[in-house]
Amino acid sequence: MPRKTSSPNHPSRTGKFGRRAGFGRGKGTPNKVTGEARELFQAFVDRRAADIDRLWNEVANGRWIKQGKRNVFVQADPAQALNILGRMAEYVLPKLQRTEMTGPGGGPIQHEDTRDRNLSAIEALSARLPGAALGAPAVPAETAVPGPDDGGGGS
Numbered sequence: 001m002p003r004k005t006s007s008p009n010h011p012s013r014t015g016k017f018g019r020r021a022g023f024g025r026g027k028g029t030p031n032k033v034t035g036e037a038r039e040l041f042q043a044f045v046d047r048r049a050a051d052i053d054r055l056w057n058e059v060a061n062g063r064w065i066k067q068g069k070r071n072v073f074v075q076a077d078p079a080q081a082l083n084i085l086g087r088m089a090e091y092v093l094p095k096l097q098r099t100e101m102t103g104p105g106g107g108p109i110q111h112e113d114t115r116d117r118n119l120s121a122i123e124a125l126s127a128r129l130p131g132a133a134l135g136a137p138a139v140p141a142e143t144a145v146p147g148p149d150d151g152g153g154g155s
Contacts, residue, residue, distance in 0.1 A: 041091075056084060 025031070045052070060081035064071045103109040 045091075052088075056081060059084060 058074075059077055062076035063074050065074055066072075101109060
């Protein structure tokens with residue numbers, strides 16, 4: 001007996017003009033049950049925000065609990081408080097997709113260290129400036145052209 005398939009191109013699901021109506025959601029259509037569950041959960045969290053805050057503070061700062069006839073202090077657990085905060089953040093902040101960067105043809109990215117070459121070029125240029133060998137400024141201050149930071153109006 002041939003195995004049933006759920007392929008969108010299966011002959012029972014496609015017709016002369018492509019996909020037939022009534023065979024599942026279209027691309028990008030949200031799941032109705034999941035959307036309702038999210039709304040219910042969000043409403044619950046909204047109603048219990050003060051309780052959630054109080055309970056988190058008890059974990060982060062410690063709390064008194066009653067054991068029989070006496071009160072006992074439960075030590076603070078900052079690591080557990082951060083763990084709770086991280087788990088709650090998953091419901092509020094979207095998770096970022098991992099991105100892989102590759103070089104040409106999917107290979108590794110090529111890096112070139114140009115520091116030595118740039119330093120040599122800078123030293124060669126500075127050696128040609130007047131007064132560079134004496135440690136004096138290359139251009140006297142009174143003849144210097146003002147730059148954008150000192151009122152020169154550069155771009």
